[in-house]
Amino acid sequence: MTPTWTRRAACALVAVLTVGLLGLPLDVDSAVAVPLPTAPPPAVTTPVTDHCPHKIATPPAVDASEVVAPGSPTPTPLPVPTPAVGGEDLAGCGVVADPAAGPVPPRLTSAGWLIADLESGRIIAAKDPHGRYRPASTIKVLLALVVLDELDLAAHVVPTAEDWSTEGDSCGMGPGGVYTVRDLLTGLLLVSGNDCANALARELGGVDAALEKMNDRARALGAHDTRAASPSGLDAAGMSSSPYDLALVFRAAMAEPTFRQMIATPTFRFPGYPRRPDVPGDKDHPPYDMYSTNRLLLDGYPGIVGGKTGYTDDARKTFVGAAERDGRTVIIVQMFGLSVDGDLYWDQAASMFEYGFRTDPAISVGHLVEPTAASGESSTPAPPQTEKRSLTTGSDQASATSVQILIGLVAALIAVVLLLLGLRLAGRR
Template identity: 45%
Template sequence: MFCAAPRSLRLLVATLAVGVLPALAPPVAGAAPVAGASPQSGRSAQAPPCAAAAAPPAAVDTSEKPAPGQSVPPPLPVPAQPVGGPLLGGCATILPPGAPPLPAGDTAASWVVQNLDTGDVVAAKDPHARERPASLIKTLLALVVVTELKPDQIVVPTKEDAEQECTCVGISAGAPYTVDQLLHGLLMHSGNDVAHAFATALGGVDVAVGKMNRLAARIGATDTRAATPSGLDGPGMSTSAYDLSLIFHYAMKQQEFAQAVATKAYTIPATGGKPPIPVFNDNKLLGSYPGFLGGKTGFTNDARHTYVGAAERDGHRLAVVMMRAEQRPTLVVAQAGHLLDYSFALVDAHAPPVGRIAYEALVATAPPGAPPLNVAPAAAAKPAPAKPDPFGTTGWILTLVVAVIIVVGFTLRHRLRRQRDAA
């Protein structure tokens, strides 16, 4: 006699397999957007290299002419894979899928907006383009300074320090200043005289520039080569919006740096018979943009306008870096504010990042005997997330369903046997 219970069991399993189980299965993750699919998504593997992939555009003046007997160093190697993620190799605008159009008025050749807390790159434009940093390289010098010099350490500028090509704070040769006082002058008013004084204190210009470049290499700034401590153009000078985002990320974790860039007005006290020096912050978003945390401005004829600034809103801290920008038709600080507004909206909408400030992999490449860096990781240390259950919620639901099927099957079979025995 044909047993009805196994057939019923097979029908029940088939019904679940066709209708119920697919609904319980986890959705298949969508593939990452293909670079080059649109002007917003980056560069495809078949596309030619970005115009500024290896070196900045040609200089417009003689500022990078090498000294007699010296030559221009070759461009830094371009990594085989874009640092920070594959999309960051794109030459055009790089936005999350479905992002709204960018605000009008953007004149920068390249830019990056990052999340200072997570290291995520929120949006970008040609982020690894090699550009000239102008005074933004002072953020790298400042990171060397806060790593090697104590805030209350005394620095006495030389005549050469005090007579640098300005912008200058106005420090006096032979007068004693603390490192903290000079740091305010370096970052608030972009003092080239202060930059040279710090370089002298670090062992001389060549030594200081070497320390800046070694630090850049150690933290993974592969596009960066400083040629001067101040950002005045020099042979072989280059960086990128990505690298300056990385450097700024590190620097903002240093209390002395973060306090200096957030200071609107400061007075270097009278010292050595010299009058006090008032210092005002050049960054016009400080005090005008809600939640602004500070930043840095820069300009040379070759670099054009460069900018970094950070702000906090609703518990998120974002920072924008802009390279080779112009003041018309919109002021650079206004462009920066618009990019911050746009990026905060992306974060509020939980848009996925397009890359990440990824320096951890290269920290271990410091040369033997190099002093340890007094820097924190990209994001504050957090407890490791609990490992996901390899079986998963879906697995347990399926197990329960199968168990119910088995119980129902045995129950039906038992009832049929009783009916057959009673017949």
């Protein structure tokens, strides 16, 4: 019979091996592994995209907003560029990050996101960077670029019934109002006015002409995941963009002083319009103070430059913005995300900015390409040489941990069996 002390020795050995191989804390006095405290299940589930569900097309629509009219063709998905624009590591669909930067922000609900340095174009970290998602009103940044190129900000715009009847968020245009292009562009960026988007598209030659110009500009920027199907960002068949593309578009817009000034404006007095005689009991509509939809700007997040929000039922929450600190400007993009209890989208955005600012400026997992002329092709200069580091993804880390645990358990079991066999043989002598 095996003595009691040998059984205790075997148990102690199991504990020691388990601790050493699995990394559990040990109570030395009792030689028993002390389990880690059981954490409550996380309230936020980060979408898994490692299997590239949105590499070709956007997530399925939840309503009929993208149903094409009878007799109209259904837009085909955009071609997927090969190699991936911005670097080979960006071809992946999971988290792309440098371990030297530490863990990426937790509790992010966006299926796709990106963090980049504005000046250098280095991408600090990303998730599904070229995944195709609906941009919602962040596409208005692309419209703003075209407006700044082609329209006189001081020119007057006469509104139409189609403008003030456009669905969704509104600047509050009305008949008899006197508006400049600057008024409409400011309203477009501050409160995401779809009425302003419609009026600006008309000034560019009509919706179809405006969309053609927007898509031409996207191609020139190297944004090959992007197709604007409505100037406002309202869901429409074929609408598509990606975290990488929105970063390209926003970076180009940030080079425009007027754009930077507008997105940094927390409030703006928008012109009113006279009473409508066709509406019984209507009164004059005086100018009013509109406020930015960017909560980081209104709440005074340190260093916030500005940004553009978006939301539709199909796109979910989207955001692209920039913040500056200690001479460094960081861009973030969020797509196909949500606010949940205890984890607001703005808190997620702030955590992404903080990650970007604390990361070594030399770290890069890819780069934002530089815009070119109207050829539609983008230059892809090699980023400055830095020390080569391995990149990790969430699935890689989980697989490595699982293998380590399995090896540890097998080794511990074999050691115990050999010890007990040795002790049993010794007891028979």
